[in-house]
Amino acid sequence: MPPTQILIAGASIAGPATAFWLARAGFQVTIVEQATELRRGGNGVDIRAEALAVVDRMGLSPAIRARALANNGMRFVDRNDRQRARYAAADIEKLVGSEDIEITRGDLSHLLYHATESDVEYIFGDSVTALEQDDTGVNVTFAQQPPRRFDIVVGADGIHSGVRRLTFGPEARFRVFKHHYYAVASADLAVGERHWTTFYNEPGRSAAVYRGEPGHGLINFIFHSDDPINYDYRDTDEQRRLLRGAFGDLGWHVPALLDAADSAPDFYFDALDQIKLPSWSTGRVVLVGDAAYCASPASGAGALLALTGAYRLAGELGAHRSAHEAFARYEAAQRPLVTGKQAHLFTYITVPRTRLSIAGRNLFLSSPLPKVLSRISGESPKYLHDYASQIASRDE
Template structure:
């Protein structure tokens, strides 16, 4: 086996899944993560499709079932909390043979992490600042000043990937901004809500809430912005100010949610964007997950697709005996067509998720109420919940 020592930048879904499979296939992965520990909180994700199949291969489905949020219904309400539309999450699960969970991203990460081989090296609280490739290896300089040499490097460090920037150039070359911003945070459940996902809309703005175990309530804000907003990813107070300005005059639960914003331990704010690249690899470096194939939050499948890509990348490295030139090419050939399709699908879905007019809101609500007629439900599953890829056995 060639090139066994592999550095993975990022301890998210893609990075952890990749480490699992690389170790399983006889490689020696190391994970570096700039956060001091695994990230907490985060918004809920739909977990189904080919990612569900990868989780089954990892034998983690029983543990995922334990952290399933068990959301029963998605309910669209007006400012008086009166139901205007909705979907039965239970019925959606039935349409895909119950191979479906609602999970917090952080819970998915924890489950994968807990199934990793304990010999895998983790470097928390550090980050790559420089990469130098040679014919034989790749050397990284870390923020801490340490210098390490590996056979291969994988950037699994998200939408704002450092590995991608150091290897391929500025993010602006690859980011496709879709005109939306999203924010999420967790607070005490002052509403005592049940297992439903409640969503309130005005044209171009949506705010959603859903209950968690431990008397917690998670929020998800999505709003339109024709132009990108100028702020630093490290300016948390600036991001909170933007959110307050956008939602300060909205009714429903918005005033109460914003009043509790500063008590949230897991505030998240970012643009809704995709990363589009013609190729994902350069020399001994390749990318995985949102760093190269981000379908955007609006797709609902970023985490599951990250697991699929990680499985394929590790599998192709095993199949090629560690020959990265062959493996990286096969990884892209196998996975990129699916990603291209999913990115296009996410673009078409954005307008229906956060309608930009009162008429659009009415159409969305009406459609949701009629969703489970036989023809509509079959169309929905085929279009939005089917992954056209056959996973190889490596």
């Protein structure tokens, strides 16, 4: 018989998405989330290519489209707020070969939660502190709850995954420094053109504003760093000081953006790093999403990898009696997609390193060449096995 009791750590995107499919395959699923409640707002995430098929099979496409950000593309301005270039979202879609739906991380997380809350046990305000596994299961110790035993444990708890640390070792072994840090926050500012993301660049630094409908907007900062910065990723006050240290000397609307970041309840700061592991599972513990293969927010592929990884992992567990076999097939199917997305970051567009690079970027985007490239280089989404039909046929 397949395992029936599965614990998932993390309730952002990969965790609830995995739980959605596991519950429909007949597993009993528990999600533990360190935060006391789901985060609101957050950065925009792109649902495109294979991820569109996943959310459609989940029945979530209408709800996601209803909450999508109306983002017409990117525009780039100088310190005097004069537009130097723009790149329309329609051209980006042609370049990637897929429709691209942008939604805030918080909105997507809430939709996944509401799609699973009646079938999944959620535990908020708690975390996994110890894992001890044997041939038949995993004994789990929590910070708050009494210990419990599960057949399988899934780490979907992000780039700073506690499950990964407990099972695979320290984060430093698997984190690849990509020489950039970023911050995001919700902010309603009268900056830039409505329904566009406006970027202001100085060498190695980018400040951007997405201006949506009144009451809805996002700000984003990225800056280059030759070396890793030593800071506490849980200390937002320290992170805000680091951000001001990196951007405090800039003009344009940057002072107002920094003030907004100081007061935003959903402020988030981290490195644009990647996670790379030789294997995403060991014994009865497996990783999915950023915990296993963060491609960096600069890849634009976080939601794509989380949703497809969740679908493949749950689908293989539902299709195979052996957890070992399911994990191997999940990794074989998902790793080529991960490898491709980790190879392509877009910091050369959003945060050029020199003034010459900024001018070159603006000249390139203002030329006909991007439109030509978008017509000839778009890739169609790869085939995604229809686990959903398999699960439905078993339920009939």
